Amino acid sequence: DAGVIQSPRHEVTEMGQEVTLRCKPISGHDYLFWYRQTMMRGLELLIYFNNNVPIDDSGMPEDRFSAKMPNASFSTLKIQPSEPRDSAVYFCASSLEFRGQVFFGNGTRLTVT
Amino acid sequence: AQKVTQAQTEISVVEKEDVTLDCVYETRDTTYYLFWYKQPPSGELVFLIRRNSFDEQNEISGRYSWNFQKSTSSFNFTITASQVVDSAVYFCALSGDRDDKIIFGKGTRLHILP
Numbered sequence: 022d023a024g025v026i027q028s029p030r031h032e033v034t035e036m037g038q039e040v041t042l043r044c045k046p047i048s049g050h051d052y053l054f055w056y057r058q059t060m061m062r063g064l065e066l067l068i069y070f071n072n073n074v075p076i077d078d079s080g081m082p083e084d085r086f087s088a089k090m091p092n093a094s095f096s097t098l099k100i101q102p103s104e105p106r107d108s109a110v111y112f113c114a115s116s117l118e119f120r121g122q123v124f125f126g127n128g129t130r131l132t133v134t
Numbered sequence: 135a136q137k138v139t140q141a142q143t144e145i146s147v148v149e150k151e152d153v154t155l156d157c158v159y160e161t162r163d164t165t166y167y168l169f170w171y172k173q174p175p176s177g178e179l180v181f182l183i184r185r186n187s188f189d190e191q192n193e194i195s196g197r198y199s200w201n202f203q204k205s206t207s208s209f210n211f212t213i214t215a216s217q218v219v220d221s222a223v224y225f226c227a228l229s230g231d232r233d234d235k236i237i238f239g240k241g242t243r244l245h246i247l248p
Contacts, residue, residue, distance in 0.1 A: 054236075056238075063241060064225065066236070077233065110177065120231075120236075122181050123181065124181070125179035126178075127178050128178070
């Protein structure tokens with residue numbers, strides 16, 4: 022299996038622009054997670070899905086952030102409009118079972134100037 | 135509320151020394167899972183171990199060992215005879231039985247000096 026695939030690996034954009042991060046989970050995994058990692062706040066859970074349905078989005082910082090999972094093999098995290106404080110590494114992860122081993126993608130390093 | 139505390143922000147040891155990374159957790163759930171993940175300089179997160187709250191046996195995997203103590207709400211990780219390749223950030227994490235998400239500690243950055 023190819024693992025969790027995220028794109029792009031790096032994204033540099035200007036403040037105010039829309040940013041879309043993409044994720045393909047491991048086939049057959051029912052849970053998909055979006056995390057953000059910064060030096061100040063560490064790893065934060067933004068949102069997670071179970072069987073394509075958003076279960077908990079309480080970690081989404083504000084309305085500028087939105088996430089979708091239109092099918093079992095694809096998810097997006099969108100920031101509109103982006104701000105410099107959104108600069109971070111965004112990880113997508115998936116797992117097969119309830120509280121099972123979580124497999125992480127390689128992350129997308131986002132820089133907003 | 136659930137919480138994971140890794141009090142050691144950064145540790146440096148000389149190669150071949152043993153090192154223990156501390157993890158203290160808080161939860162009101164009776165059933166929960168604890169995890170350790172490794173993040174090497176390349177950036178990816180690598181799963182190391184999962185332990186459920188009913189299994190307090192210590193575990194050893196090669197040079198790695200884990201000490202789970204419910205009485206002190208701790209799940210410490212020891213690397214024996216450390217190697218330079220062990221240099222990474224190590225995260226302890228917790229998942230309770232009331233929801234599916236995993237809460238991570240802030241991580242401990244481990245430097246193994248040659």
